[in-house]
Amino acid sequence: MRPATHIETLQPSYIREILSAASADGVISLAGGLPAAELFPCSLLEQAMTTVATQKNVFQYGETQGYAPLIAHLQSTYQLDERQSVLVTTGSQQGLDLIARAYINPGDGVVMEAPSYLGALQVFTVAQARIETVPQTEQGPDLAALAGVFATGNIKLFYAVPDFHNPTGVCWSLQTRLKVAELCDKYSVSLIEDAPYRELRFSGESLPLVSSFCSARAFVLRSFSKTSAPGLRLGVVTGPRDWLIPMVRIKQAADLHSSLPMQAVLLEILKHAEFADHLKNVQMHYQQRYHALVNGINKHIQSAVSFNTVEGGMFIWLELSKGNPEEIARKALAEGVAVVPGTAFYPGTNAASKALRLNFSHCSPEQLVVAIKRLNNII
Amino acid sequence: MRPATHIETLQPSYIREILSAASADGVISLAGGLPAAELFPCSLLEQAMTTVATQKNVFQYGETQGYAPLIAHLQSTYQLDERQSVLVTTGSQQGLDLIARAYINPGDGVVMEAPSYLGALQVFTVAQARIETVPQTEQGPDLAALAGVFATGNIKLFYAVPDFHNPTGVCWSLQTRLKVAELCDKYSVSLIEDAPYRELRFSGESLPLVSSFCSARAFVLRSFSKTSAPGLRLGVVTGPRDWLIPMVRIKQAADLHSSLPMQAVLLEILKHAEFADHLKNVQMHYQQRYHALVNGINKHIQSAVSFNTVEGGMFIWLELSKGNPEEIARKALAEGVAVVPGTAFYPGTNAASKALRLNFSHCSPEQLVVAIKRLNNII
Numbered sequence: 001m002r003p004a005t006h007i008e009t010l011q012p013s014y015i016r017e018i019l020s021a022a023s024a025d026g027v028i029s030l031a032g033g034l035p036a037a038e039l040f041p042c043s044l045l046e047q048a049m050t051t052v053a054t055q056k057n058v059f060q061y062g063e064t065q066g067y068a069p070l071i072a073h074l075q076s077t078y079q080l081d082e083r084q085s086v087l088v089t090t091g092s093q094q095g096l097d098l099i100a101r102a103y104i105n106p107g108d109g110v111v112m113e114a115p116s117y118l119g120a121l122q123v124f125t126v127a128q129a130r131i132e133t134v135p136q137t138e139q140g141p142d143l144a145a146l147a148g149v150f151a152t153g154n155i156k157l158f159y160a161v162p163d164f165h166n167p168t169g170v171c172w173s174l175q176t177r178l179k180v181a182e183l184c185d186k187y188s189v190s191l192i193e194d195a196p197y198r199e200l201r202f203s204g205e206s207l208p209l210v211s212s213f214c215s216a217r218a219f220v221l222r223s224f225s226k227t228s229a230p231g232l233r234l235g236v237v238t239g240p241r242d243w244l245i246p247m248v249r250i251k252q253a254a255d256l257h258s259s260l261p262m263q264a265v266l267l268e269i270l271k272h273a274e275f276a277d278h279l280k281n282v283q284m285h286y287q288q289r290y291h292a293l294v295n296g297i298n299k300h301i302q303s304a305v306s307f308n309t310v311e312g313g314m315f316i317w318l319e320l321s322k323g324n325p326e327e328i329a330r331k332a333l334a335e336g337v338a339v340v341p342g343t344a345f346y347p348g349t350n351a352a353s354k355a356l357r358l359n360f361s362h363c364s365p366e367q368l369v370v371a372i373k374r375l376n377n378i379i
Numbered sequence: 380m381r382p383a384t385h386i387e388t389l390q391p392s393y394i395r396e397i398l399s400a401a402s403a404d405g406v407i408s409l410a411g412g413l414p415a416a417e418l419f420p421c422s423l424l425e426q427a428m429t430t431v432a433t434q435k436n437v438f439q440y441g442e443t444q445g446y447a448p449l450i451a452h453l454q455s456t457y458q459l460d461e462r463q464s465v466l467v468t469t470g471s472q473q474g475l476d477l478i479a480r481a482y483i484n485p486g487d488g489v490v491m492e493a494p495s496y497l498g499a500l501q502v503f504t505v506a507q508a509r510i511e512t513v514p515q516t517e518q519g520p521d522l523a524a525l526a527g528v529f530a531t532g533n534i535k536l537f538y539a540v541p542d543f544h545n546p547t548g549v550c551w552s553l554q555t556r557l558k559v560a561e562l563c564d565k566y567s568v569s570l571i572e573d574a575p576y577r578e579l580r581f582s583g584e585s586l587p588l589v590s591s592f593c594s595a596r597a598f599v600l601r602s603f604s605k606t607s608a609p610g611l612r613l614g615v616v617t618g619p620r621d622w623l624i625p626m627v628r629i630k631q632a633a634d635l636h637s638s639l640p641m642q643a644v645l646l647e648i649l650k651h652a653e654f655a656d657h658l659k660n661v662q663m664h665y666q667q668r669y670h671a672l673v674n675g676i677n678k679h680i681q682s683a684v685s686f687n688t689v690e691g692g693m694f695i696w697l698e699l700s701k702g703n704p705e706e707i708a709r710k711a712l713a714e715g716v717a718v719v720p721g722t723a724f725y726p727g728t729n730a731a732s733k734a735l736r737l738n739f740s741h742c743s744p745e746q747l748v749v750a751i752k753r754l755n756n757i758i
């Protein structure tokens with residue numbers, strides 16, 4: 001049977017294509033975006049699973065919007081007023097997909113920073129959006145370019161990852177946050193603020209959500225994959241109450257609701273007295289890993305490279321002075337280290353990036369140093 | 380922000396609209412399609428949750444296709460040969476949504492029996508399919524009508540619920556199964572065989588899956604909501620291996636994968652020595668409830684009604700000789716019994732049904748009799 005037309009435009013994912021090679025014995029993978037499994041809150045998960053096992057009501061069908069006690073907890077944690085609401089989703093990936101399905105007609109304009117999160121590119125491609133990109137600076141999106149594309153009057157949504165962007169690790173300055181909110185208001189563009197890495201800050205000061213400056217026209221996507229465990233597949237979308245209604249209707253057709261025992265497990269973890277310490281522990285280890293990676297690059301990479309420093313998240317963006325990043329990634333894999341070429345993070349096929357994305361959350365500091373030594377043999 | 384155009388064509392669900400009224404104190408609900416919570420395999424669920432709590436690998440990201448040990452178990456249970464494969468989904472509802480997203484272009488022809496499962500109507504509406512219906516007889520779809528619509532040459536998919544249809548409870552005869560498979564082959568129509576109630580047979584002989592007669596052009600959707608617990612949100616799609624590939628790509632954009640701890644819990648339950656006894660227990664209790672409902676109707680309903688006998692599933696279809704079923708359902712709710720008017724199960728708004736759908740899985744035999752007495756006060 002012939003697939004639907006929009007499938008043909010879906011780019012194959014580089015990361016999925018190299019997945020089996022990257023997970024082969026002896027290969028150190030800096031390619032994926034995996035959290036460190038050894039830092040999962042195992043004891044909290046175990047307690048929560050055991051507690052929830054006897055809560056009979058979570059095994060029946062539930063409300064599409066989510067498990068009411070979890071919604072109440074999040075409404076309070078995020079200090080949402082009554083104009084805002086919460087929708088629990090099967091990972092924040094589903095939150096983004098539901099926004100696209102509920103709001104995008106084929107051809108509608110969506111702006112992203114380039115390079116971009118691949119999962120968002122996939123969602124907007126499936127929705128047949130017209131994807132426009134703006135370049136990224138060290139402070140966030142190029143504001144003149146953003147104003148220019150907004151001013152065409154033809155943009156419905158701006159998708160952004162202001163905290164520790166995937167793939168570049170860039171964290172927007174306060175000034176950029178204020179200006180983007182102002183531009184969204186001025187040009188009536190709705191903001192999708194994707195914040196999966198926000199709680200992975202290990203240095204510097206936390207900055208306000210961009211959406212806090214334009215809450216009447218913004219969705220926030222939050223993930224529990226990086227702070228609890230990704231296997232649970234839970235995220236949430238918050239946003240104006242009436243904006244969530246069409247998404248709830250689509251979600252009813254898409255999967256009725258997300259797993260209730262998992263929502264109850266998540267609530268137990270979030271409410272646990274030890275959760276804050278768990279989060280600090282993850283941040284501390286990611287900081288150590290980041291430093292190991294940076295020191296490894298400074299010490300062992302002999303050719304000219306550059307990278308931005310980061311204060312959190314899971315990635316750095318290593319700019320090469322020469323060479324083809326796809327060829328380098330391929331050769332590095334043969335040398336026992338998996339990385340993703342920057343070209344993989346641009347819509348279309350003619351990206352001119354000379355960068356590599358390096359993940360520092362998944363491997364131990366020792367593995368990261370070995371990986372960098374191997375990488376040096378190639379670049 | 381203005382929702383996408385296809386949202387406007389989504390019919391509001393009668394069942395969702397009356398949900399709060401139907402779950403009010405004192406109301407007996409025969410409206411939903413809920414399994415009996417008191418028959419859930421609680422001890423198996425508790426054991427499984429406790430076992431899985433310590434399986435660290437299920438808390439990390441996993442494969443989009445599903446948890447490999449569960450896939451291997453199902454591949455063997457369903458005796459799939461190597462041309463067939465399994466995709467684990469967030470409920471079988473998601474399986475249907477993924478088929479639609481991967482294969483339907485706007486305007487593609489999809490055939491359903493009328494009346495129809497509402498969740499399938501929603502999926503095909505969101506996908507902007509051109510929905511054609513064929514009437515249902517006591518043996519299954521009207522074969523002449525089906526051949527007629529297939530012969531237009533303009534049909535891509537036939538969606539069917541051959542075992543204990545929702546809403547009518549009809550179970551297709553063997554002859555109908557053979558003939559439908561033949562028609563699908565003859566007219567190159569792909570079959571979606573939705574089988575959520577197949578394992579809820581409490582009398583008579585199980586008949587082969589329709590897809591067993593045309594496996595090269597058929598998907599089968601299976602639900603664990605009725606045999607294990609719906610809160611888990613797990614179902615599977617089986618079908619030709621290469622037909623599942625575009626669906627896996629869409630699922631990656633939709634939610635990456637379904638909850639892994641839930642998949643591991645399901646596997647523990649399915650492999651447990653007591654699972655077969657649990658299933659027999661559910662079947663026995665549903666049979667008792669069905670008999671209580673039927674005896675209640677025969678004894679207490681004083682006006683002329685008729686209904687088909689069923690050998691399993693969760694519903695009967697009560698045909699009224701007179702009256703407006705929507706008005707009757709509304710009045711019945713005021714009398715303390717929730718039912719769904721047959722008109723809710725037809726696409727469009729001008730359905731001429733005089734029937735009510737009655738669920739017998741959720742309430743106790745005693746409640747069912749009280750519900751029927753209350754219903755008699757109205758019709």
